[in-house]
Amino acid sequence: MTQHGWNKRTHYCGDLRAADAGREVVLNGWVQRRRDHGGLIFLDLRDRAGIAQVVFNPQISPEAHAAAEDIRGEFVLAVEGTVGRRPEVAVNPNLGTGEVEVTARSVQVVSTSKTPPFEVKDGVKVDESLRLRYRYLDLRRPEMAGNFVMRAAVSKAVRDFLDAEGFLEIETPMLTKSTPEGARDFVVPARLQPGHFFALPQSPQLFKQILMVAGFDRYYQIVRCFRDEDLRADRQPEFTQIDLEMSFIESEDIIGLMERMFTKVFAGALGVELELPFPRLTHKEAMSLYGTDRPDLRYGMAFLEFTDVFGSSGFELFKKVAQEGGVVRGFKVQGLTNPTRKQLEALVDKAKELGASGLVWMVGEEGNGLRSPISKFLGPAEMHPISERARFWPGEVLLLAAGSQAEVNELLAGLRAHCIEEFSPEPEECFAFAWVMDFPLFDWDEEEKRLKSNHHPFTSPDPESIPLLEEKPLEALSDSYDLVLNGVEIGGGSIRIHDRELQQRIFNLLGLDPEESREKFGFLLEAFEYGPPPHGGIAFGLDRLVMLMAGRATIRDTIAFPKTQTASDLMAGAPDTISAAQLKELRLRLS
RNA sequence: GGAGCCGUGGUGUAGCCUGGUUAACACGCCGGCCUGUCAAGCCGGAGAUCGCGGGUUCAAAUCCCGUCGGUUCCGCCA
Numbered sequence: 001m002t003q004h005g006w007n008k009r010t011h012y013c014g015d016l017r018a019a020d021a022g023r024e025v026v027l028n029g030w031v032q033r034r035r036d037h038g039g040l041i042f043l044d045l046r047d048r049a050g051i052a053q054v055v056f057n058p059q060i061s062p063e064a065h066a067a068a069e070d071i072r073g074e075f076v077l078a079v080e081g082t083v084g085r086r087p088e089v090a091v092n093p094n095l096g097t098g099e100v101e102v103t104a105r106s107v108q109v110v111s112t113s114k115t116p117p118f119e120v121k122d123g124v125k126v127d128e129s130l131r132l133r134y135r136y137l138d139l140r141r142p143e144m145a146g147n148f149v150m151r152a153a154v155s156k157a158v159r160d161f162l163d164a165e166g167f168l169e170i171e172t173p174m175l176t177k178s179t180p181e182g183a184r185d186f187v188v189p190a191r192l193q194p195g196h197f198f199a200l201p202q203s204p205q206l207f208k209q210i211l212m213v214a215g216f217d218r219y220y221q222i223v224r225c226f227r228d229e230d231l232r233a234d235r236q237p238e239f240t241q242i243d244l245e246m247s248f249i250e251s252e253d254i255i256g257l258m259e260r261m262f263t264k265v266f267a268g269a270l271g272v273e274l275e276l277p278f279p280r281l282t283h284k285e286a287m288s289l290y291g292t293d294r295p296d297l298r299y300g301m302a303f304l305e306f307t308d309v310f311g312s313s314g315f316e317l318f319k320k321v322a323q324e325g326g327v328v329r330g331f332k333v334q335g336l337t338n339p340t341r342k343q344l345e346a347l348v349d350k351a352k353e354l355g356a357s358g359l360v361w362m363v364g365e366e367g368n369g370l371r372s373p374i375s376k377f378l379g380p381a382e383m384h385p386i387s388e389r390a391r392f393w394p395g396e397v398l399l400l401a402a403g404s405q406a407e408v409n410e411l412l413a414g415l416r417a418h419c420i421e422e423f424s425p426e427p428e429e430c431f432a433f434a435w436v437m438d439f440p441l442f443d444w445d446e447e448e449k450r451l452k453s454n455h456h457p458f459t460s461p462d463p464e465s466i467p468l469l470e471e472k473p474l475e476a477l478s479d480s481y482d483l484v485l486n487g488v489e490i491g492g493g494s495i496r497i498h499d500r501e502l503q504q505r506i507f508n509l510l511g512l513d514p515e516e517s518r519e520k521f522g523f524l525l526e527a528f529e530y531g532p533p534p535h536g537g538i539a540f541g542l543d544r545l546v547m548l549m550a551g552r553a554t555i556r557d558t559i560a561f562p563k564t565q566t567a568s569d570l571m572a573g574a575p576d577t578i579s580a581a582q583l584k585e586l587r588l589r590l591s
Numbered sequence: 592g593g594a595g596c597c598g599u600g601g602u603g604u605a606g607c608c609u610g611g612u613u614a615a616c617a618c619g620c621c622g623g624c625c626u627g628u629c630a631a632g633c634c635g636g637a638g639a640u641c642g643c644g645g646g647u648u649c650a651a652a653u654c655c656c657g658u659c660g661g662u663u664c665c666g667c668c669a
Contacts (some may be wrong), residue, residue, distance in 0.1 A: 039626035053629070073619090090627050098629090115620060118602050121630095124618090125603060129661045183668050203669090229668040230592095455669075482669085492669060541669090554662095565662065 006110045007078035014050020018099045020083045025102060027052060027079045028110070030140065031071055032121070041068045045077060045102075048145065053092070053101040054079050064104045074113035074120060074137075080106045128556075132570040135561060147558050150269055151546045155222055157268035158242055161261045167218040167244060172207035174200060174224070180520050181457065183227035186237070194587035200226035203539060205456065206524045208245040209496055212535040213527045220244035222542065231565045233554040234488065234544055238563075242491075242545075245537030251479055251495055254538055255435060258483065258491075266431070270549055278433040278483075286436050288329075291413030293439070296487025297432040299424055301331045301416050303409075306400065309385050315377035318360075321402040329408050330360075330390075330400035331416060335423030337395035339363065347399065347415070354414040356407075360400040364392030431548070434484045438462060441469075441476040442509065450511045455480055457506060457521070459494040460536070466502070473509055483540070490545050493538025500528060 002008050009028040011020070032044035032051055041056040056068040071077065081104040092098035117134055118126040122143045131138040138144055159169070178185045178199035185199035201207075203225045211219045221243050228237060246254060259276050266272040279297060286295050289302045306328045310318035318328050336343065344361050351359035362372040368387050375383075390398050399415060401408050441461050442451040451473055453459060461469065465476035480494035497503045503525070507517040518525060543555035556562040563569055583589070 033629075035628050035631055037626055037628065037631080038624065040628075041626095042628055042631085044629070051629095055627085057626075059626090087627070090629085092629055095629080101627095115601070119619065127598080127602085127661065130602085132661090227668065230666085232668085233663070235668070489669070539669090564660085566660085568660095570661095 006108055007080055009047075009078075012049035013045050013047045013052035014096060016052050016083055016097045016100050016102070018085060021085045021100060023083045025081065025083055027054070027077075027081075027102060029077060029079075030113075030120075031073050031075045031077060033073065034068070034071060036069070041065060043068060043071065043077075043079075045079060046140070046142075048149075050096050050142070052097045053086075053095075054081065054107075055101050055103050056107070057103060060103055061105050064107045067107050067109070068104070071107070071109065072113065072115070074116055074140075076110040076113070078108040078110050079104050129564070129570055132562070132564060135571045139560065144557065147546065147550045147552065148560065150550050151542070151558055153269035154265055154542065154546055154549065157265040158220075158222065158261065160268075161264045162218075162220045162244065165218070165257065167220040168216055169221055170211060170216065170219050171221060172201065172204040172211075172223065176201050176207075177523075179206070181453065183229050186226045186228045189586040189588060191586055202227050203241060204243055205458075206521070208243060208537060209458065209524060209532075209535065210527045212245055212247045213530065213532050215247075215533075217247045217533075218244075219246075219537075231563070231567060233556075234547065236543065236555060236559060236562055237567050239555070239559075240542040242540040242542050243537070244539070245535060247533040247535040249534070249536060251437075251481055251536065254493065254536055255481055258538060262433070266549070272429070272431065274431065274433070278435055280435040280437055282438045283436055283440065283477075284438070286434075287409055290416065291409035291411075292487075293436055293482065294484040294487055294489045295434060295436075296417075296420070297434050297484075298427055298430050298486055299334060299416075299420050301334050301419065303329045303331045303412055304389050304398075305329055306386065306389070309382050309389075310402070313378060313382045315374050315382075318374075318400075318402045326403050327405050327408050328400060328402040329412060330398050331412060332390050332392075333397040333399060333419050333423060335425075336397050336419070337393075339397055344397075347397075347418075350418050351399075351401070351411060351415060354411050356401060356403075356411045359411075359415075360402075362386070362390075362398040362400065364390075364394050364396045364398075366394050368392070429551070430486075432486055436482045436484055437480070438477040439480045439482070440474065441465065441478040442473050444474060451509055453506075453510065454478065455492070455494055457510060457512075458496045458503070458524075460497045461502075461506075469505055469509060479536075481538070483538075485545070485548050488544055488548060489541075490548070491538055491540030493536065495534075495536035498528065498532040498534050500525075503528070 007026045010026045013027050013029050016025070027045055027047070029045040029047035032046040035042040039058060043054040043056065044051050045054050056065040058065040079102060081102040083100050083102055086099060086101050116137050118124065118130055118137070120137050120140050122141055139148070175188060175198040178187065178197065183202050185202065188198040188200065190196040190198055204221060204223055208219055223241055223243050224238055225241050226238050229235070231237065259278055263274045263276060266274050281289070281295070283293055286293050289295065291303065307322045310328045311322040313319050322328055347361060348359045360372065360374055362370050364387065365371055370383055370387055370392070386398075392398070399412070401411050403411070439454050441454060441459065443454050445452045455478060460479045462477040462479045468476045478494055480492065482492035483490055497506065504514065507514070512520070543558050546558040547555050550558060552558060561569060561571065568574065
């Protein structure tokens, strides 16, 4: 009995097992369900660990039985009783605790509950706004609670691993300076300096590089980041990164270390053995094989090249595209054989929906033949290489598209995603990692007519690309690496520039003169004047990682208190207006 | 900024296209019966002016316009 008069638990409900039979226990928990048989009353009591059945028998304790008659769902109880094996016929194999039950000797109603606005149990479909408003009830559901157990296990495995590898956990400011490039900043008015504003960090990027200049050598942090951009299923305005940076290393060091970290994380949090090393693709390979820089390698359907075949074919449309510098590519659909006309038409319709003018299909036939709307234009000179390259089995389907490289990649990537959804059942608990390396250093910003950093302005070019910088900047590659898991980008990083001269060349290419760059990134550049070590790092999206590990479709399910698509917190009621007095104090006036 | 989907008792849905009866079903909730249930069972009951505002019409959950909220995607964002 506690000072406050309630009985303290001796065991978690969900932990009881046959070996506990005969024990006197006290359980604390919430009432999942009551089954009142008039004589016997059964209560399912839930806590963090799981559910246990409590039996109220009037012959054992008339008081407890009488009390149980008034108990309702979500009441908080302290139950005192004896663990017993259930009768053979009453064992519940669906419950971890299904071999035992607790026969109550006494029960305390520690607190009562209103009837909840939705049923607190797994597998219920409830409007998300209601779940968010009553988040504490949503989080009581075991499938939600489990996500946070997983999340904590992942964080712990990361900390244990990095700590053992000699990393220091160091915090960086939440109130910092707005930086150009990248996402829109969240901004905080500075009361002591009217007209000035802090920005919340989009990531600790600059600070972690300065920690390298400071000589900490190995830094990490599990840290909140803020970006004021529109939301998605996998994007929240505040999210958590596993952020790290190392000195005196090259990309292979980071990649190898992270592969080992993920084996620990998956073993520790999921009990899953990962195979090392993770497959690697260059950015160029990813784009030409899968049309995206974050390919989902759980599925095949890599793109095949047919531009050469059609360059001199009788099919004018493709011939023209091939001769004018375009490409003809396609892929064989996995999971679809002997398609009906309707299925083929649906694929063509899908292509049109994705913005294509058309789509050519081919179906393999017995004896190396091919059935296709364009087969009358093709001779053996085309047919042979096509069927050879596609390795057709009878009934298999090849989809072909033609156009500019970018158009074809985008279309085929869309179709591949559609085919995965349509024809490939999602594999159970399969984790397909892939490193995507050697991203372009710059992208061309059509609106502003200038180069932009693909990653950020401190990303080192690949050494072999340095001579290309001024001549062919768009062909320059960076010394960078993204990690993709099941088609979701879960992290990325790079080796940074520590050479002032090289950094200035990059700024020049980005159209930043020395004064501008000093204005925008001054404190980092100044630090770099005092002996910056060679360094590099990486950051992972913890919310996304846990989402994939827990098999969820949105990071809202891995963030305890997430925001809606319009960035409001329906439980807390944020954002909200502030008082006139607060505004005045901040010297702000609303327009 | 743009496009799609959703909004009907506490919850999830049907009804809406083709306007007209007492808005239907399941779960939950309340009461009664019931000593082996665990999606308990059986009997009975309460509970919705159909997100909100406007319009069309003799008549609107249903058709039209606007708006709010949730969600997915594009733009945006590493």
